[in-house]
Amino acid sequence: MSEMSRRSFLIAGSAAAGTLLAPSAQAKCTDPMPAKWDETVDVIVVGSGFAGLACAIEARKAGASVLILEKMPTHGGNSIINGGILAVPGNAAQKKLGIKDSPELLAEDIIREGLGYSYPEKVRTMTQEAYPTWEWTVKELGVEWIKDRVGAEGGHSVPRHLFTINGSGSEIVNKELALAKKLGAELRLRCYVDEIIRDGDGRVKGLKVREGYRFPKAGSGKEKFICARKGVALCYGGFGADVAYRMKHDPKLTAKFDTTNQPGATSEMWREASRIGCNIIQADWIQCGPWNSPEEKGMGIALYFANGAAGSQGIWVDCTTGKRFVNELANRKVRADAVITNNNKGHMCIALSDQQAVDNTIVKSRPGILQKMLDRGCVHKFDTLEAMAKQYKIPLDGLKKSIDDYNAALKKGSGDEMGRYFAPGAKPIGKGPWYCSILSPKVHHCMGGLETNNLAQVVDVKTDKPIPGLYAAGEATGGVHGAVRLGSCATLDCLVNGRIAGRNIAKEKSWI
Numbered sequence: 001m002s003e004m005s006r007r008s009f010l011i012a013g014s015a016a017a018g019t020l021l022a023p024s025a026q027a028k029c030t031d032p033m034p035a036k037w038d039e040t041v042d043v044i045v046v047g048s049g050f051a052g053l054a055c056a057i058e059a060r061k062a063g064a065s066v067l068i069l070e071k072m073p074t075h076g077g078n079s080i081i082n083g084g085i086l087a088v089p090g091n092a093a094q095k096k097l098g099i100k101d102s103p104e105l106l107a108e109d110i111i112r113e114g115l116g117y118s119y120p121e122k123v124r125t126m127t128q129e130a131y132p133t134w135e136w137t138v139k140e141l142g143v144e145w146i147k148d149r150v151g152a153e154g155g156h157s158v159p160r161h162l163f164t165i166n167g168s169g170s171e172i173v174n175k176e177l178a179l180a181k182k183l184g185a186e187l188r189l190r191c192y193v194d195e196i197i198r199d200g201d202g203r204v205k206g207l208k209v210r211e212g213y214r215f216p217k218a219g220s221g222k223e224k225f226i227c228a229r230k231g232v233a234l235c236y237g238g239f240g241a242d243v244a245y246r247m248k249h250d251p252k253l254t255a256k257f258d259t260t261n262q263p264g265a266t267s268e269m270w271r272e273a274s275r276i277g278c279n280i281i282q283a284d285w286i287q288c289g290p291w292n293s294p295e296e297k298g299m300g301i302a303l304y305f306a307n308g309a310a311g312s313q314g315i316w317v318d319c320t321t322g323k324r325f326v327n328e329l330a331n332r333k334v335r336a337d338a339v340i341t342n343n344n345k346g347h348m349c350i351a352l353s354d355q356q357a358v359d360n361t362i363v364k365s366r367p368g369i370l371q372k373m374l375d376r377g378c379v380h381k382f383d384t385l386e387a388m389a390k391q392y393k394i395p396l397d398g399l400k401k402s403i404d405d406y407n408a409a410l411k412k413g414s415g416d417e418m419g420r421y422f423a424p425g426a427k428p429i430g431k432g433p434w435y436c437s438i439l440s441p442k443v444h445h446c447m448g449g450l451e452t453n454n455l456a457q458v459v460d461v462k463t464d465k466p467i468p469g470l471y472a473a474g475e476a477t478g479g480v481h482g483a484v485r486l487g488s489c490a491t492l493d494c495l496v497n498g499r500i501a502g503r504n505i506a507k508e509k510s511w512i
């Protein structure tokens with residue numbers, strides 16, 4: 001049974017059950033209230049990444065007192081190691097290149113590539129907010145973006161993402177934190193959230209935490225109860241680094257797969273959210289980054305070559321045959337599945353490009369990174385195509401034919417054998433020196449998560465109604481990306497929905 005039909009079958013099954021068990025009372029969760037709260041604030045935000053900080057800023061601007069809790073010794077989660085690309089349809093660089101784009105086109109791309117699993121209203125809210133959110137990063141946060149450069153990511157129908165000036169999400173997250181602190185929000189590091197306290201009346205009233213927690217030492221730190229007068233915002237990110245939990249959802253993702261995530265991307269809050277009756281949707285859609293290299297740990301840097309240079313202006317090749325095996329600009333699932341299928345047959349796959357492609361792309365968008373890749377040994381340079389073919393035992397004739405066919409389609413502007421489009425400025429491949437990196441997918445992103453409504457309120461699994469006092473945003477939530485998260489759209493999701501959560505949680509009435 002195909003993946004799509006298997007899922008349709010399961011959904012049909014659960015709909016039938018739903019008619020027998022109509023939603024009634026809230027999920028049963030009556031936590032004992034602490035005898036005494038150790039501390040009280042209006043809003044507690046769990047997680048100090050893009051989403052949590054965006055939420056904290058807006059809640060603080062609306063007048064709420066805000067405490068941000070982070071279990072790790074440093075702030076930023078996956079956001080601070082992020083590659084700094086953001087989808088901005090209608091940006092000035094696109095206009096200069098004559099690229100037509102719109103929030104509607106981005107929404108279409110997300111829904112199509114996500115195999116229709118995205119909640120359309122959530123997608124539309126996010127894409128409509130894309131340009132204003134980018135403006136917010138510039139005007140309120142002071143984030144700097146590379147001028148006149150627009151990047152192409154797999155699954156998008158046009159090049160549309162912008163690059164932060166330092167090629168990292170740290171440019172955004174550090175400026176968010178600076179503004180949040182300036183506005184008076186407090187960030188507490190090494191503070192592990194253990195339990196969400198949901199009272200018998202259904203409301204979330206606070207958290208049980210452990211201060212002075214030492215990751216990953218279970219049970220470390222001092223227990224404390226913190227009351228949230230207005231509410232709690234769950235911005236705890238994904239679980240890509242948690243092998244046991246990710247295998248519950250996708251048993252293929254064993255420990256043999258490395259992850260691009262920070263080590264604290266674990267599942268305890270996902271489990272806790274289930275315990276108190278939050279509805280978690282689509283958690284088995286877990287994305288592998290197709291462009292990572294086995295010659296370095298974690299996310300690394302080879303992907304910027306494999307994706308940014310070879311993916312947009314070069315080709316990906318199966319070393320056993322010398323043939324291309326996938327559209328290098330397909331979405332991440334299509335590409336990761338193709339590489340994994342080849343790897344499982346014992347076929348190594350590489351991304352390759354010539355000097356021109358490298359000069360046109362990463363040399364401009366990420367100055368200095370090419371040398372770093374070569375020094376690290378995750379990208380390799382060869383004077384001739386013959387030398388590269390010899391090193392990886394690629395049949396030279398097959399490889400040359402793949403390049404000739406690609407060049408012929410590029411010259412025509414259409415008819416590529418893998419069905420790809422050609423990025424503006426792409427030139428025929430041909431002049432050495434040549435570069436390549438080995439491809440080995442790594443666990444990258446959790447598309448599913450907490451169901452939230454358009455106000456970013458978390459939905460109760462039993463009643464389908466919002467859980468009073470509980471909000472969420474970012475990778476902890478589901479429903480935006482569906483089956484496939486497009487590159488440059490996670491940052492957008494976190495910033496847009498983090499801000500929505502912050503504005504709305506601040507409007508809550510105090511329960512005390």
Ligand SMILES: Cc1cc2nc3c(=O)[nH]c(=O)nc-3n(C[C@H](O)[C@H](O)[C@H](O)COP(=O)(O)OP(=O)(O)OC[C@H]3O[C@@H](n4cnc5c(N)ncnc54)[C@H](O)[C@@H]3O)c2cc1C
Pocket residue numbers: 046047048049050051052069070071072075076077078079080081082083084085086169191192193194235236237238260261262264265266268269299444445473474475476487488489490491492494
């Ligand atoms: C290497 C890498 C590069 C990426 N590059 C891009 C990109 O260029 N563009 C793009 O759109 N997307 C990118 N992504 C995806 C994107 O960065 C993430 O989806 C996004 O950063 C998630 O932000 P967040 O605020 O939801 O969570 P995070 O930034 O992960 O923050 C969540 C925080 O919650 C904390 N936390 C978790 N549990 C607890 C607990 N029990 N108690 C207290 N704290 C807790 C975590 O330690 C973490 O710091 C990238 C992802 C990775 C891993």
